[in-house]
Amino acid sequence: MTRPLSMRLAVIVIAALALTACGGPAPSSPHFIAEGNPPLLSDWGMMASNGRALTLGAGVEPYDLVTPLFSDYAHKQRTIWMPEGVSAEYREDDVLDFPVGTVITKTFYYPRGNGEDEVLRTLDHAPGWRADGLDLAGIRLVETRILVRRDAGWSALPYVWNAEQTEARLARAGDIQRLTLVSPGGAREGFAYAVPTSNQCAGCHAINNTTREIEPIGPAPRHLNRDFAYPDGAENQLAHLTAAGYLADWPGAGNTPRAADYLDLAATLDDRARSYLDINCAHCHNAAGPADTSGLHLRHDTPDGPNLGFCKPPIAAGGGTGDRPFAITPGQPDQSILLYRMEINDPGSLMPELGRAVRHDEGLALLTEWIGAMQARCTE
Incomplete structure (x- = not known):
């Protein structure tokens, strides 16, 4: 059953206040930036961090994929936000048709190891994952990527987190971070984590070689048709986005394709x-x-x-x-x-x-x- 929008907003506020009371920053106010390249991630208001906890802004909806894209064992917190009065259109076999003003974020992070540059190789959500943000104890934030739908199309902007984990700065030229991946058995593997340049972001997301227009990759119905543990309980993500006013014309979970979880041994x-x-x-x-x-x-x-x-x-x-x-x-x-x-x-x-x-x-x-x-x- 879907909830009234006022109830959903109340849940977001309560969750944000709870995390703030536990040492998190004050909730931020998201907004659409129609042009330019804001130098700070905080300029967008999608999330805020005080180094102890990262919280999502009001109306910023987290989501996950049935099977995620592999990125050097990094964990990811994905979010969607839209301005008031607009929503995405359902497309069965393609990514949702997002309106101008949509901001999608993807924050990459690892559980910390013992050494300064050690990160842990794990498959499950890293410690600290929660629907309203991240408890940063034992977490290394690396980068947050912004995809924003503007009048001229999508723009891709990568932001790199500072050592204090209080702010991320625009890094259009990308970044290289030397890390050591530590497996559960203790094996160590040094690698160069590459934050992509803006051009590389655009190149990866330009899934049509003729038009070269960029668009999101993950948020297609088959990849979103799963439950998510929201602050007020588990719910199908597409149902949740519909209740939030972020999705129109969804035909229901039973009429939506669903990708298999690549780790689910019950699937073929x-x-x-x-x-x-x-x-x-x-x-x-x-x-x-x-x-x-x-x-x-x-x-x-x-x-x-x-x-x-x-x-x-x-x-x-x-x-x-x-x-x-x-x-x-x-x-x-x-x-x-x-x-x-x-x-x-x-x-x-x-x-x-x-x-x-x-x-x-x-x-x-x-x-x-x-x-x-x-x-x-x-x-x-």
Whole structure:
């Protein structure tokens, strides 16, 4: 059952006041900035931090994805905010059609290790995750990315957090942070966490290679059709956005596609693998995307066959084939280029090209199992 907007706003205020009472900053006031590049994240009012807690502004709605995009084991807090009187339009097989004034944020963070630059490799939400913000005890904030829908289209702006975790500054030229990833077993892996430049943000989000217009990647109905633990209880995210006035024409959870959680062993192996490829690869690897010349299309609805990589020889892989014959060699993971590109960390050949400096072992294991279970065989 949806709640009146006044009740939802009351819940937000109560949650914000509770976090403030526990040492959080005063709630911020979000607003749309129609032009320019604000130098501080706080200029937007989407969130506020005093170094002990990060709180979301009034009406800023957190959300999560069924299967998230992998980014060097970073955790992410995602939010959506819209000005009063506008809402997104439902599109079944595409990202929601967001109105001018929409601001989407994605904050990247890690649980801290013992050393100054140590961060912990974990799969679940890091300590401190909560629907109304983050308790920053034991958390290292890295960056927050803003996507804002303006009259001329979407703009992408990356902000890097200061050491005190009280403010993030615009970093249009990007940033490199040297970190050490510590696994639960104690293994250590040094890596360079790359905050993308504004141009790299735009390049990744320009999912149509002809128009080069950028747009969000994650908030499509199939990726949002799941429950979220809001301050007043768990609720389907699309139902929650509808009750907030942020979404129009939603047909209901039962009439909305849902991607599989790649870690959900109750889902089929094929659904889990296809969902992983869809969120991690398909924004480039689609018929109109930046990787259109590869002929490899990894959207969730691509039919089995050469476009999905089955027995498909390389077209634009350069030296990144690992001497393997096909993108996907059914039944032979060790002969599949797709897995080779996921295994290596060579910046000139790894995939995805942006946002990954370390190997995603869980994703690699899933796709290895998926390809290994395939019964078809290729002929040279």
